[in-house]
Amino acid sequence: MGEGMISAEDYRVDPSASVSGTSLRGTISIAPSVLVSLFGAPVWAAREETLGGYAFVGPEGRVNTIYMMAHDTPLEEIVNLEASFWQSDESQDFHVGAKSDDDADLFARWLAARVDARTPGSRAHWMSMRMLISSVMKDVPGQGSGG
Numbered sequence: 001m002g003e004g005m006i007s008a009e010d011y012r013v014d015p016s017a018s019v020s021g022t023s024l025r026g027t028i029s030i031a032p033s034v035l036v037s038l039f040g041a042p043v044w045a046a047r048e049e050t051l052g053g054y055a056f057v058g059p060e061g062r063v064n065t066i067y068m069m070a071h072d073t074p075l076e077e078i079v080n081l082e083a084s085f086w087q088s089d090e091s092q093d094f095h096v097g098a099k100s101d102d103d104a105d106l107f108a109r110w111l112a113a114r115v116d117a118r119t120p121g122s123r124a125h126w127m128s129m130r131m132l133i134s135s136v137m138k139d140v141p142g143q144g145s146g147g
Helices: 032-039 077-086 099-118 129-137
Strands: 023-028 050-057 063-069 092-098 125-128
Touching: 023 099, 032 077, 032 099, 050 077, 050 092, 077 092, 092 099, 099 125
Parallel strands: none
Antiparallel strands: 023 092, 023 125, 050 063, 063 092
16 A cells, blocks of 8 residues: 555554543544444444544544533433434544544544445545634734735
8 A cells, every 4th residue: 555545453442542632633524324334333322512423443442432412401311312412324524533633644544435435426525623724824914824
């Protein structure tokens, strides 16, 4: 495989992976039902502030996460929404966590390739925090290329 290329074997779902030290690095738009078809049921059940998610172990043991936040939603509502949410074919913006931006970028590219291969005609869209901040700052006077 060429430099910078990643294979299907590079990441695996690992319910026991330690997510300690990972943090939000961006979002990726994917239909929840596609994640379930690719990886099975989420390894995290619905709990306070999330509708569940997955932990992946990648190259060199690096841990990445993908999860759906449910800010300001009471726990009983989260639990009631969980089953229908993961059956949905509508793209949602999932949070991607990692220990570094580079780890998140590599993982998101791998995940997008898996999703796009599984669902022809749809595209997973990755937005790193770096890209998001850059797009916001270009519109701030004195910060972007326009001013």
